[in-house]
Amino acid sequence: MRPTSGLSYDNSRSTLLTRRGFLSSVVLMALVERLPAEDKPQRIVSTAPSITEALFALGLGDRVVGVSRFCNFPASAQKLPKVGTYLAPDAEAIARLVPDLVVLQRISSELTDRLTALHVRFIEVPHGTLNDVYTGVLLIAKAAGVPERANILIEGIQRQLTEIQEKSKGLPSPRVLAIVNHRPGMLAELTAVGPGNYLEELLEIAGGRNVLAQPGLPMYPRISLETVLRDDPDVILDLSGEQESEAERKAAEAQVLSLWGQQSQLTAVRRGRVIVGTSNALLVPGPRAPIAAQMLFDFMHSANSKGRAR
Numbered sequence: 001m002r003p004t005s006g007l008s009y010d011n012s013r014s015t016l017l018t019r020r021g022f023l024s025s026v027v028l029m030a031l032v033e034r035l036p037a038e039d040k041p042q043r044i045v046s047t048a049p050s051i052t053e054a055l056f057a058l059g060l061g062d063r064v065v066g067v068s069r070f071c072n073f074p075a076s077a078q079k080l081p082k083v084g085t086y087l088a089p090d091a092e093a094i095a096r097l098v099p100d101l102v103v104l105q106r107i108s109s110e111l112t113d114r115l116t117a118l119h120v121r122f123i124e125v126p127h128g129t130l131n132d133v134y135t136g137v138l139l140i141a142k143a144a145g146v147p148e149r150a151n152i153l154i155e156g157i158q159r160q161l162t163e164i165q166e167k168s169k170g171l172p173s174p175r176v177l178a179i180v181n182h183r184p185g186m187l188a189e190l191t192a193v194g195p196g197n198y199l200e201e202l203l204e205i206a207g208g209r210n211v212l213a214q215p216g217l218p219m220y221p222r223i224s225l226e227t228v229l230r231d232d233p234d235v236i237l238d239l240s241g242e243q244e245s246e247a248e249r250k251a252a253e254a255q256v257l258s259l260w261g262q263q264s265q266l267t268a269v270r271r272g273r274v275i276v277g278t279s280n281a282l283l284v285p286g287p288r289a290p291i292a293a294q295m296l297f298d299f300m301h302s303a304n305s306k307g308r309a310r
Contacts, residue, residue, distance in 0.1 A: 039100075039145065040144060040145030040146070041063065041099070041100040041101035041121075041143070041144055041145070042063050042100060043063065043065045043097065043098060043099045043100050043101070044060065044063045044064050044065065044099060044100075044101045044102075044103065044144065045064070045065060045066040045067070045083055045094050045097055045099040045101070045102045045103070046064060046066070046067045046068065046071060046103050047067075047068050047083060047084070047085075047086050047089045047094075047102065047103065047104050047105060048068055048070075048071070048086035048104075048105040048127070049068065049070050049071045049072070049073065049086075049280070049284045049286070050105070050127060050133070050136065050284050050285050050286040051103045051104075051105060051125060051136065051140070052064065052067050052068070052071040052073070052077050053073055053074075053284060053286035053287055053288060054125075054133075054136055054137050054140050054286055054287060055103070055140060055144075056074050056076075056077065057137075057153055057286070057287035058137065058140060058141055058144070058146060058149045058150065058153060059146070059149060060140075060144055060146070061074070061076065061077075063144070064077070064080060065080065065081065065097045065099060066080055066081045066082070066083045066093070066094065066097045066099065067080045067081075067082065067083065068082065068083060068084065068085050068086055068089070069082045069084065069085050070085060070086070072280070073280065073281075073284070073288075081093070081097060083097070086104075086105045086106060087106065089102075089104065089111060091111060091114040091115055091118065091120075094115070094118075094120060095115075095118045095120060099120060099121075100121060101121055101122070101123070101143055101144065102115065102120055102121065102122040102123075103122070103123055103125060103140055103143070104122055104123070104124045104125070105124070105125060105127045106124070106127075107122075107124045123139060123140075123143050125139050125140060127285060128197055128198060128219065128285060129196065129197060129198055129201065129285070130161075130198060130201045130202075130285070130289065132198075132285060133157075133198070133285050133286055133287070133289060134154050134157075137150050137153055137154055137287070138150045138154070141153075153287060157287060157289055157290060160290035160293075161205050161289060161290055161293055164205055164206060164290065164293045164294055164297050165205045165206075165207075167207075167297065168205070168206055168207025168297060168301070169207075171207050171301050172207075172301075173207055173208060173209050174207075174208050174209070174233075174234035174235045174273075174300050175208075175209050175211045175231075175233045175234045175235070176203050176208040176209060176210060176211065176233055176234065176235040176236075176237060176300070177192060177193075177210075177211050177212065177228060177231065177233035177235070177236050177237070177268075178192060178193035178199055178200075178203065178210070178237040178239065179191065179192050179193075179236070179237065179238045179239060179240055180192065180193060180199075180220060180239050180240065180283065181240050182238075182240050185255070185259070186259070187225050187228075187259050187260070187263070188224075188225065189222065190222065190223050190224065190225065190227075190228070191220050191221070191222055191223075192212055192220065192221055192222075192223050193210060193212065193219075193220065194210075194212045194213070194214075194217040194218055194219050194220055194221045195210070195212065195213045195214060195215070195217055195219065196219055197219040197220070198285040198289075199282070199283075200213060202282075202289060202292050202293045202296055203296060205293050206293050206294075206296035206297040206300060206301075207297060207300060207301060208235065208296065208300050211231045211233045212231075225263070228263075228266070229263070229265065229266065232266060232267050232268075233266075233267070233268055234267055234268060234271075234273060235268055235273045235274075235275070235299070235300055236260060236266070236268040236269075236273065236274045236275070237275050237277055237282075237296070237299075238256050238260065238274065238275065238276050238277065239276075239277040239282055239283055240256065241256065241276070241278065249278045252276065252278065253276040253278065256276045257274060257276060260274045261274075275299050277295075279291075279292075279295065281295070282295065282296075
């Protein structure tokens with residue numbers, strides 16, 4: 001997507017931030033403006049990391065009274081009461097916090113029935129793509145009574161992403177394989193980044209090409225090591241682990257690099273273009289998208305980059 005004051009480009013990668021994105025942003029803002037105004041909630045519960053990050057980025061952190069078990073950014077969110085996970089929110093734990101707004105990423109009929117019975121107001125926000133990030137920000141800001149903050153935040157994200165994309169113009173466009181999960185200690189049961197999701201969009205913005213951007217594949221396909229060897233990417237981004245301490249990050253990096261190092265027939269391995277991503281900014285679709293895109297840009301376009309994306 002492009003900022004409202006944005007630029008237009010001719011190359012194919014730019015369409016992500018220009019025509020399609022601009023129209024989507026305009027439509028989303030128009031739709032959200034039609035929603036009925038709500039009283040400003042003062043006790044908000046988040047059920048997913050991306051929601052928590054959006055709430056804090058909108059300046060609503062002081063109203064957040066509960067978060068999911070996996071919400072660890074910003075650091076202050078880690079101290080808040082936990083209400084389960086985004087896949088399995090705990091309705092009773094939510095109700096005990098007496099919220100006046102619960103923001104959900106995924107709604108099940110069982111959960112909505114329980115929240116309704118408990119007289120808890122809730123909204124659902126989408127998840128998975130940059131457009132979903134913008135939609136979520138708009139919906140959250142509207143529900144929280146601060147719709148004007150959404151436009152400011154979204155325009156800032158789009159402006160930074162456009163700047164990164166502009167820097168990538170004219171640079172080589174490496175073929176990238178991004179792995180989000182695999183069996184611990186083995187390069188087996190690999191789950192990779194397929195077409196049409198947040199990480200693929202950031203890769204394109206940063207100037208890369210997803211080797212699995214193939215029609216018909218799911219967003220996160222399961223692949224074999226043989227598929228990796230066949231596709232022989234220029235860059236391998238391994239995001240399979242997320243550790244809390246610096247010591248844990250270094251240990252995980254060494255282990256994963258050792259695993260890939262055994263596959264010396266791969267171009268990325270021979271050229272030292274395997275990176276271990278230990279920052280959850282790369283995995284949480286949210287306001288830190290420009291930070292994640294810059295990490296990807298730095299790795300793909302720096303001659304000396306290898307090892308870890310912090």
